[in-house]
Amino acid sequence: MTDYKNKFANMMSLFRKYSSLGKLLSISLTNQFIASGTNFALGIYLVRVLTPQEFGMYGIGSAISLFLSGIGNALFLTQMVVRTPDKKQEDKIPYAARMFVSLSMFSSLLLMVGLILLIVGWRLDYGIGNYESYVCAVVAAAVSYLTKDFFIRHAYNQRQEHIALFINTILAILMSVLLILSHMFQVKINAVIALWIYSLSHAMTAVVAIIIAKLPVKRVSINGIKKDLKELLNGGAYSVLAHIIITVRSQAHTIILPFLLGAVGVAEVNAGRIMISPVAMILPALTQLILPRLSAARASKLDGGRNEGVRYSAMLAVCVAVYSIIILIFYKQAHDILLGDRYxxxxGVVMAWCIYSLFSAYKSGIEMLIIASKKFKEQVVVNLIGMVVSIVLVYIMSKSYGAAGSIAALGISEVVVILTMMSFRSSEIRTN
Structure with missing residues (x-):
């Protein structure tokens, strides 16, 4: 009788565990559906109202802003996520406050650099004066996105997924309101206006997030910030370097295509990417949910969380594979719904994106384990190899096969990165 009671208790314990995980996953998926769905809807709207030239310029500006915000992400946000589990419970909120102050200093520096570039461009007559609104919008987009994303990461770090959901819902509402107002007042949308709508909606959302979070920033000391920055730079320098390398590798088509095919070539690639975007909505949600847990598994499990990393990789890859099969079968219908009569x-571009996304999804679980294990130097080496392969192949294959060739080249670089990561993991296992 006692055995049956123990078995029943174990079953109930497992049920509660998986029910709790299922609830968190549903909140996280809803959260990401709103966040990515907002950008997805914005993309569909812009691909229909902008000319291919303007849509290409918007894509280039978005890529630059994500690169700039990604530096802050690598230096502060990712470091905060992987280092928070090591902090004492009573120091976790003050640590987040210190990270926010440090991030704000970085954002101010970013704005100053943008202003200096504008002034230098005007003085030396490099023609940048013709793009002052574009440059300002790109920098503003980077800072506003980074600030908003800090509070999303903070919410996940505190296991407050519902707060992240609320913040992204506010963003969706504000962006929708700005688009409706621009339509009501018959504002002619171009790349610059689109970037400003993106920037303003994120900035207003960041203000709401600051009010909600109530971080004790007034109690932050300079000595505390110096101590944290010293700790961050130990792994943060490699993390930033890894981000730069990863961005160059993953955005090689955005860097090279304007010289070979012009902004219109970038527009075609981004239009094709919209077709694969729905499944891409799921991946960041799972990443936000998984990374803090991988960080905890790294500290508590004998295998350092390796098994979890492999399982997550397989799960992400299966999601992409199923969606890719569906989108390729119903390509014409999906194209008419998402892109209309343009592009x-x-x-070939969509098929290339499907293949790239499949490899990228599988890579994500392994890469998250490297980040959770704080092996930032290893991350740099792996992606440096992938970056060289990506740049060379994108140039060669873009000249031969156009936009589709550039994305196929990115897919090959993902395979190289996966194999290199697995090689590092195998060497580590043999060493241990």
Missing amino acids: NNLN
Whole structure:
């Protein structure tokens, strides 16, 4: 009788565990659906109202802003996520406050650099004066996105997924309001206006997030910030370097295509990417949910969380594979719904994005384990190899096969990164 009671108790314990995880996953998926869905809807709207030239310029500006915000992400946000589990419970909130103050200093520096570039461009007559609004919008987009994203990461770090959901819901509402107002007042949308709508909606959302979080920033000391920055730079320098390398590797098409095919070539690639975007909504949600748990597994499990990393990789890859099969079967219907009558003959581009996304999804679980294990130097080496492969192949394959060739080249670089990561992991296992 006692055995049956123990078995029943174990079953109930497992049920509660998986029910709790299922609830968190549903909140996280809803959260990401709103966050990515907002950007997805914005992309569909812009691909229809902007000319290919303007849509390409918007894509280039978005890529630059994400690169700039990614530096702050690598230096502060990712470091905060992987280092918070090591902090004492009573220091976790003050630590987040110190990270926010440090991030604000970085954002101010970013704005100053943007202003200096504008002044230098005007003085030396490099023609940048013709793009002052574009440059300002790109920098503003980077800072506003980074600030908003800090509070999303903070909410996940505190296991307050519902707060992250609320913040992203506010963003969706504000962006929708700005788009509706621009339509009501018959504002002619171009790349600059689109970037400003993106920036303003994120900035206003960040203000709401600051009010909600109530971080004890007034109690932050300079000595505390100096201590944290010293700790961050130990792994943060490699993390920033890894981000720069990863961005160059993953955005090689955005860097090279304007010189070979112009902004219109970038527009075709981004239009094709919209077709694969729905499944991409799921991946960041799972990443936000998984990374803090991988960090905890790294500290508590004998295998350092390796098994979890492999399982997550397989799960992400299966999600992408199922979606890719569906989108390729119903390509024409999906194209008409998402892109309308523009950007025809994107079959090859969409197929290339499907293959790239599959490899990228599988890579994500392994890469998250490297980040959770704080092996930032290893991350740099792996992605440096992938970056060289990506740049060379994107240039060669873009010249031969156009936009589709550039994305196929990115897919090959993902395979190289996966194999290199697995090689590092195997060497580590043999050493241990």
